[in-house]
Amino acid sequence: MDSYDVVVIGSGPGGYVAAIRCAQLGMKTAIIEKYPTLGGTCLNVGCIPSKALLDSSHHYEDAVKHFGTHGIDIDGEVKVNMEQMIARKAQVVEQNTKGIEFLMDKNNITVLQGVGSFKDATHINVTDSEGNVTTVEAKKTIIATGSKPASLPFIELDKERIITSTEALKLSEVPKHMIVIGGGVIGLELGQVYKRLGAQVTVVEYMDTILPGMDKSLSKELTKVLKKQKVKFALSHKVKSVTRNGDEVTILADDKKGQEVSFSGDYVLVAVGRRPYTDGLNLEAAGVKMDERGRVEVDNHLKTNVDNIYAIGDVVKGAMLAHKAEEEGVMVAELMAGQKPHIDYNLIPGVVYTWPEVAAVGKTEEQLKEAGVAYKVGQFPMRALGRSRASMDTDGFVKILADEKTDEVLGVHMVGARVADLIAEAVTAMEFRASAEDISRMSHAHPTYAEAVKEAALAATDNRPIHM
Template sequence: MSSFDVVVIGSGPGGYVAAIRCAQLGFNTAIVEKYPTLGGTCLNVGCIPSKALLDSSHHYHDATSHFKEHGIDIAGEIKVNFEQMIARKQGVVDQNVTGIKYLMDKNKITVLEGIGSFEDATHIKITKADGASETVEAKYTIIATGSKPSSLPFIKIDKEKIITSTEALKLKEVPKHLIVIGGGVIGLELGQVYLRLGAQVSVVEYLDRIIPGMDAGLSKELTKVLKKQGMKFYTSHKVKSVERSGKGVQVHAENAKGETITLDGDYALVSVGRRPYTDGLNAEAAGVKITERGQVEVNDHLQTAASNIYAIGDVIKGAMLAHKAEEEGVFVAETIAGQKPHIDYNLIPGVVYTWPEVAAVGKTEEQLKEAGVEYKSGSFPFKALGRSRASMDTDGFVKILADAKTDEVLGIHMIGARTADLIAEAVTAMEFKASAEDISRMSHAHPTYAEAVKEAALAATDNRPIHI
């Protein structure tokens, strides 16, 4: 029987980062993965492939909508080679998962392919696809089994016409009408991919706005921009049924007044969130508790009820974000090593990779109001930036929320070009307890999109932005 200091179950961003950090700290480490490729949902059927398609479709959209104004004339009709687009996406995925295998080899981490199942708190059975199995011994175990797409009880996912994000990433054709059930991050990103490629896209959302977990101002602006691009929204609509209809699908939904709408499309993308994945883990055998929501129960040290077993990422409480999982992977590895790491969950940024991009960190206005915190707000529109005018990316704004008395930044919310990258400045500033005035007095290169952050800070400090 093979023995290891640490066994990590799951090779997604949380799992493989945890394994690498454990190896760096001198632990004899193994990682268990049920699929032939490493990287989990994020690298195989999530973050990476969706961004590849977003970038490809963005290029096509620019070519058809903006190149002429930029003085770029292309002879002949611009066409989508969808087969090549999907192939390029897969190539990007392959490069990334190969890179993870290289990192495992580099750090001398043993890769065990199969389903990991606890026999007890220190023994894990690895069952391979052909039914063969082996048992390994682990002094410590890190559960990083991630999540799977959720559905609604009455919806039958057939993976052909009624699909999840996994199937949406490998369609054989551009839909004529894609009905997206759920106005969250995944549905909007994939919806915009196919919208750019010529599909009619309709989004049905139960709540009264899209991206409901983010600041209401971001939701309002993104709705306005996506509507301008041609996306249709049915907010405050409860889906009542989704069924196959001829060669397509039919979705029935009801609004708050009890009025019913019927949408006919050729695909329905069910994007109502994700659920923790613990299937086959046999957690109870190790003394690990699973909550009513299907999450692995952990304490503030991410330790389960079994003191030598930890859990990280989507399988525990909190936002289901790859970078959150990575931070938790490092946190647990260093905790096992006797160090004193720290994670500030308030400073884990959230991003929507539509165009314009949406990004946020810290508290929203709604949260501050609910908590009774006195705050001040400063905003600056991208349309007032020289850089935005030069690139024709003028949609969006940056908003900074600061404590009314101390001026400490409490939240930064942005929608616009490259905000997925700009949010790192916000996280850095808040990590060091910056005030709005601190940010306003930092030199920002000109012309850049980042100047919007400085200008918003000036607006929040004493309402004195320069360029508006």
């Protein structure tokens, strides 16, 4: 029987990063993955393939709507080749998953293909696709099994017309009318992909705003922009049934007045969030406890109630974000090595990769009001930037929330071009507890989208933006 210092179950961003950091710190490490490729949801059926389709559909939309304005004339019809678009996405996925294989090899990490399940707290059975079982000894184990798309109890997912994000990433045709149940990140991103490609898209959301949990100003701005792009919204609608008849799917929902309304389309994308995935782990055999929401219970050091078993990422409490899982993977590895790492969960940024993009870090206005914190607001519109006008990306704004007395930055919220990258400036500033004035005194290259951050900081400091 092979014995390891650390065995990681799951090779998503949390798992493979944890394995690499453990190996770097001198631990003999193995990683267990049940699928044929490494990388988990993020690389295979999540972050990476969805961004590939978002980019491809963005290029198509630019060609159809914007090239003429730029003086680029295209002779003949611009057409969508779904087969090639999906093939390119698959190629991007393959490049990334092969990259993880290379990193495992480079760091001398043993990859065990199969389903990992606990035999007891220090032994794990690995069952391969042919049913063969291998048992390994693990002095320490990191559970990194991630999450799966959630659904509603009355919805029968046939994965043909009533689909999750996994199936939405490999459709062979552009839907005529895609109905998206859920106005969160996944639904909006994939909804925009197919809207650009020619589908009619309707978003049905239970709450009264999209992007629940983010600052309401971001939800309001993105709703306005997406409506301009002809996406339809049915907010405050409670879905109560989804039925399929041939190629037509019908949704029945109650609106905010309690009246029944129906929606019909050829595809329904169920995007109501994700659920922790612990199926097959046999946690009971190891004595690991779970909470009422199906998550693995952990302490502040991500240790379970069993001393040598840790858990990270989507399978534990907190935001289901790849980069949050990565940070937790590094933290657990370093704790095992006797170091003293730390994660500030308030400074884990959230991003929506629609266009314009949405990004945020820190507290929302709603949270500050609820906590009774006195704050000031500095906001600057993207349309006032030379760089935004040059690229025709004038939607959105940057908003900085700062403490009224100390001027410390408490939250930054953005909608606009490339804000998924810009948010890193806000995270850096807040990690060093910068004030709005600190940011306002930094030189920002001109012309760039980042100038909106400086201008918002000037607005928050003493209401003196230069370009507004």
